[in-house]
Amino acid sequence: PRKxxxxxTPTYNRxxxxxxxxxxxxxxxxxxxxxxxxVVEGNAASFExxxxxxxxxxxxxxxxxxxxxxxxxxRGVHQRNTALEHIELHKLDGIVYFADDDNIxxxxxxxxxxxxxxxxxxxxxxxxxxxNKAILEGPVCNGSQVIGWHxxxxxKRLRRFHVxxxxxxxxSTILWDPKxxxxxxTHPTRQLDNLKEGFQETTFIEQVVADESDMxxxxxxxxxxxxxxxxxxxxxxxxxxxxxxxxxxxxx
Ligand code: UDP
Numbered sequence: 001p002r003k004x005x006x007x008x009t010p011t012y013n014r015x016x017x018x019x020x021x022x023x024x025x026x027x028x029x030x031x032x033x034x035x036x037x038x039v040v041e042g043n044a045a046s047f048e049x050x051x052x053x054x055x056x057x058x059x060x061x062x063x064x065x066x067x068x069x070x071x072x073x074x075r076g077v078h079q080r081n082t083a084l085e086h087i088e089l090h091k092l093d094g095i096v097y098f099a100d101d102d103n104i105x106x107x108x109x110x111x112x113x114x115x116x117x118x119x120x121x122x123x124x125x126x127x128x129x130x131x132n133k134a135i136l137e138g139p140v141c142n143g144s145q146v147i148g149w150h151x152x153x154x155x156k157r158l159r160r161f162h163v164x165x166x167x168x169x170x171x172s173t174i175l176w177d178p179k180x181x182x183x184x185x186t187h188p189t190r191q192l193d194n195l196k197e198g199f200q201e202t203t204f205i206e207q208v209v210a211d212e213s214d215m216x217x218x219x220x221x222x223x224x225x226x227x228x229x230x231x232x233x234x235x236x237x238x239x240x241x242x243x244x245x246x247x248x249x250x251x252x
Contacts, residue, residue, distance in 0.1 A: 004094030005035040005113050006172065008083040010076030011101045013046050015237035020101040021049070025056035031110040034059050036094070038086065040079035041065065047242045061086070076100070077200060088175040095120075097169040102230055105166075109226035112218045113169050119209050120218040123150055124164040128231040136225075138167045141217030159202040164229055168201070169218075174208055 007028060011017060021039075028035055037060040041049055045064050053060050065082040080098055087096060095113045099105060103124075113120070123138030136150040149162035209215055219226075240250065 002033060003114050003116075003171075004092070005031070005110055006087060006092055006094045006096045007035050007037045007099045008080060008087075008096060009037065009039050009099050009101050010079035010083075011039055011041060011049060013048050015239040016232070017048060017101065018052060018243055021052045022056075024099065024101055024103075024105065025052065025058055027105050027107065028058045028110075029056060030107055035110060036061070036092070038063060038083045040076075040083050042079060051242070075200070084175060087172050091176065092172055094172055095169050096172050098165050100166055100229075102232070103166050104228040104230065106226050108219075108224075112226065116169055116216055116218060117171065118174075118216070119168065119170045119205075119214060120216045121146065121161075121163055121168040121205075122218040122222050122226060124167040124227055124229050125225045126152075126164070126229040126231065130231075137162055137164045137229075139163070139212075139215070139217050139222050141220070141222035144217045144220040146212040146215045146217050146222075159199065161202045161205045163201045163205060165201050166227055166229060168205065170208060 009021075009024065011021060025037075028037055035058070037053075037056075037058050039049065039053060039060055040063045042065050045062055050062060053062055063079075063082055063086055065079045067078045067082070084096070086092075095116050097113055109122075112122075121139050123136050123140075126135040126137060128135070135152045137152055138150055139146040140148040140150060151162055240246075
């Protein structure tokens with residue numbers, strides 16, 4: 001039986017959001033059989049996000065993370081946790097994938113996710129104009145066996161697994177059936193709070209696998225890049241509220 005793919009996307013209102021969410025949605029809409037898209041906002045459901053989701057034609061759930069936001073930028077940590085709690089509460093059975101709104105995804109990636117039995121990982125390319133090169137992060141494989149890691153600047157810090165947030169996916173049974181997993185753990189999602197940047201991924205993964213032998217390289221050989229991580233965001237660019245122009249020639 002083909003597994004359900006559950007795509008989890010934290011998002012927030014900013015000028016690039018409409019572009020990002022439309023771009024992800026247009027890829028997700030083409031995936032067969034359909035994926036379930038869990039989109040999580042902080043504080044409240046916004047008009048902008050609701051409007052985009054309604055028009056996508058993707059099967060979605062729009063959640064809100066009511067937990068107090070920390071003053072520092074938490075980069076979607078609490079929102080991802082909200083989605084995991086929802087998946088656990090409703091026992092949504094499938095492969096869970098954290099797809100940030102600003103990345104580019106191939107259709108092939110979503111097909112590959114269905115091959116994962118427990119935990120899959122693959123290399124992601126980061127494109128940052130300021131770096132002037134594509135930076136790889138993720139596994140080096142021999143067949144489907146993970147034998148090492150592409151490292152980069154971030155690796156100077158002592159991370160156990162060099163994986164991008166959008167470079168791994170796992171079976172949702174991990175959230176409610178610890179017996180099926182090698183390592184006992186309290187609750188993987190709770191560990192995601194209050195972590196330094198660059199450590200969210202490895203901390204989460206350390207809860208659910210013992211080592212590389214518990215991982216599946218996707219697709220076997222890990223030789224193709226299936227998604228790209230962009231660093232283009234322009235946080236403070238003004239835009240018309242709700243992307244609706246209220247008055248002619250309104251000043252932004
Ligand atoms: N995000 C969010 N609220 C925030 C910051 C980030 O919902 O305050 C989301 C963002 O929309 C994206 C993900 O978290 O889907 C990762 O954020 P970002 O791309 O800024 O982090 P980076 O990729 O730079 O680590």
